[in-house]
Amino acid sequence: MPAPRPEDYATTYVVGAGVGGLVLAWELARRGRPVVVLEASDRPGGQLARQTVAGLELDAAAESFATRSGAVNDLLVDLGLKDLVVTPAGTPAWLHRADGSAVPLPATSILGIPGVAMATDVIAAVGGGAAFRAQLDSLIPGLVGAKSRTLGELVRTRMGAGVLEGLVAPVVRGVHSVHPDELPIERANPGLIAAMRQQGSLARGVQSLRSRAPAGSQVAGLDGGVHRIVDALVARIELVGGTVRTGVRVVSIEPTEPPASASTGAQDGELPTSVGFARDNPTEVGNSLITTEGGERLEGVVVLATPALLPEAERPASRAITLVTLVVDAAGLDAAPRGTGVLVAADAPGVAARALTHATAKWAWLADAAEASAPGRHRHVLRLSYDDAPADPVAQALADATVLTGVELAVDALAGSSVATWHRASTAVHAVDGMHLVGEAGSGTGLAAVVAGAREQAGRLLGSDEGESTRL
Template sequence: MSGSDGGRLADSGASRGGDGSDRGVRSGADRDDRRVGEDVHASDDDVATGPELIVVGGGMAGLVAARRAALDGLRVTLLDAGDVTGGMLRAGRLGDTVIDIGAEAFATRGGAVERLLDELGLADDVVEPRRLGSWAHADGDAYRLPLAGLLGVPADPSSPEVLDALGADGARAAAADATLDAAVGLDATSLAELVRARMGDAVVARLVTPVARGVYSLDADVLDHRALAPGLGAALAETGTLAAAVQTVRAAAPPGAAIRGVRGGMHRVVRALDAELARLGVDVRTDARVDDIVATDDGWRVRLADGAELQAPRLLLTVPELAARVLDGTDDGDATAASRGAIADGDDAPSSPSAGAGVPLEEVDAIPPRRRDSTVPAEVVALLVRAPQLDAAPRGTGVLVGEPAGDVRAKALTHVSAKWPWLAASLPAGVHVLRLSYGPDEGSCVPRTRGLDVDELRALAVADASTLLGVELAADDVLALDRHEWRIPEPAARIGRGARLDELRAAATATPGLDIAGTWIDGTGLASVVPAAEHAARRLASTQSD
């Protein structure tokens, strides 16, 4: 949930979808600056005729798709159940400091995100993080993560960094990869099974597990390596060792920084998209919860919770439960919970990430267990601390937690002000921003921080940060605190999930005037979500309506 992941506790669960006739639109960046109900998009008087496309879900997939469809000439209405657009791109506040409480960066692969930022006028504000490296923590021990690796799998098991991370016995087991037959591990499905077969338990526990939990919010035992790194198995068969296979896959990646961010925070992208949709005349409605969707002779009829109905020849769904209900009559996760985007780690959004701002806390316990399983709960806790002892960035840009975690309750920590120079420059001397991410206890469907009041949460976060950063911090060092609870759609890389998603894709393709998009179907992070959403919008725009 965090990249390596004020004053008042911010929304821990966000608001419920409400009156669809109240069409006030606020981006995550502006939630403290605009009143609910303030109309910043097209009013009903501005919409001369009905929509030609209805987009359900106002996270990044929905916003990007609505923009592309409008640019291609369609009249578009976008509906979001939450009180703000943006999904996992959301601002938090630590006193006067505005930060990302959701996804804080994007992967550069493919170039689609940077092209979008250029079109939105943000190209000059694209920035790279400081290259300080990341650390991990397991069994009371802190160690640097090897720089050359893939999903935590080292490209050079003999490197000093691997020896320091694993110890002599663990490093010897990892190096044994070179002595094994190439067929060992080729039949493995899970990432953990593959790595354990080739490099041993220590690599799984101390290198792979921190990355799997920090990026995908799941253990490596349930992640399908074929979905996460499609070329890894073939490279293993060709090169004969897992280390060489990692080198091959890494070499095929394009040069340059793997991630970048936006000066001022990724939440600025939502504000820019909001402004662009307003300029294009897109009818954006927040607090507009969808109750029912029916196929008609003329396309699609969408009924909202307040009883209002909309009709359009084309429909784009970014909410997994609604997509499943429309395509095969099932529920594939809670519509509110599962449609919040993906945050992945703070390095990609994950984000992540697409229709609002988290499931209302009072509703989580009412979600049936089968539907809870399609989402992963997590809470991000941000701290503004006065701590000159952090000026040297003792743990680089952050720390991921391996197995066993020991006394640490967080699964990741990002030293945000060490990572992003623009943020550090905005803070007084000796003041830093930290973000910690908390998942659920085993067998639970809520973050382990659920129910903690502000004092209890501050004490826990300070204790975890002190341990992970290797410095002594006190509750009095905290100048401001913000928190936000997310329910993240289950990643497509979870074992068995791919077949289900293939069914939904095939059904959507075969259904006239319908498409689906979002992190739950297209993959974690904006680098996956943005091009897929644009493709879906173009496909719908190219279809003829009666």
């Protein structure tokens, strides 16, 4: 029997051109499946976005990715971008504590969980009493806490409330936008429980995971910004015959044959269109009929749709994060007084931001670009994130940056700014009525989780019709 040809397969419509949707589309397209990506906004990429501020081309949302799983590294190799991978400066980030003081974050840690409880940098961060309580982790049997559902429950059980609230909570809040009590362990670090059980304590589990991680930093970026991944993905999709359409909003999806599927009106502002669902087995559910806001009716296999198309009760929870980017001229920032950035304790006085990234201290390529754009002006890029959008975001960000860096930043230091609000999934919904979410809402927070989840889902979809075609 001859191998199926692309025309033997129904068109796959990927609704949402965020990274999850683009990766899934590319995996299908390069294996001969006809694919069309439909994106409601005017650009692909979701939370990988480019912006220009004071003449500098910057990442507008995500600016790095976790290296522990290798998922993004493998994608970059496939896209021909591996030579652009860069690691951040080795200087530590800092913690702005609840009492208003600032200390460097412990060097050996994962999400703030210390690998050495009585290390001097741990004691400096949480105090001797809390560090001593955390040290008791080494005396507690390795199975204690192994059935914890959330990271907060695990750390509280093993190391106590002092380390949880003083170290882990600010880091998790900065990375995942939630308190550790709201973060499932599988989303935080899938191998953490297994490492703890194998090593006999949480601290030794952290050490083990750190030792197994790739050499260098736990995160990496791209020279020029991680938004470059989007251009590469779109180019590859189109190179192998796929299509990426922007400005196309899907308002309903209806099955053309049983079994019935979700069909509801799309709502603006729920989640970015980078997140969607994919059916377990498109060869079983048959084709669906897509209706767009412009009146188009498209028939094919729908393997992805935005959560806005799901019934409200089934949509994954999300949180709004406001990111303020400041480009400032300030000689006091040349020495990077707070390393690559600052994570802020929730109850720290006088600061509304939950985190600050000193981007020009973190990324050498950006420092070079900033200097080239304004020679001798001591130009720097700061990124501040907020759970609640300030009434005057730029003024608030300047005030917060002054407190967090210890460098006075007045309005006349400002060369440019931008404000953007993004929606981050705060829970992962792995299945909804037989459908699997891809993107952040289904795979977890961060580029590494999204890429891995999309590739796994693509493998399942390709495997579902291996050896047979879904003919129109």
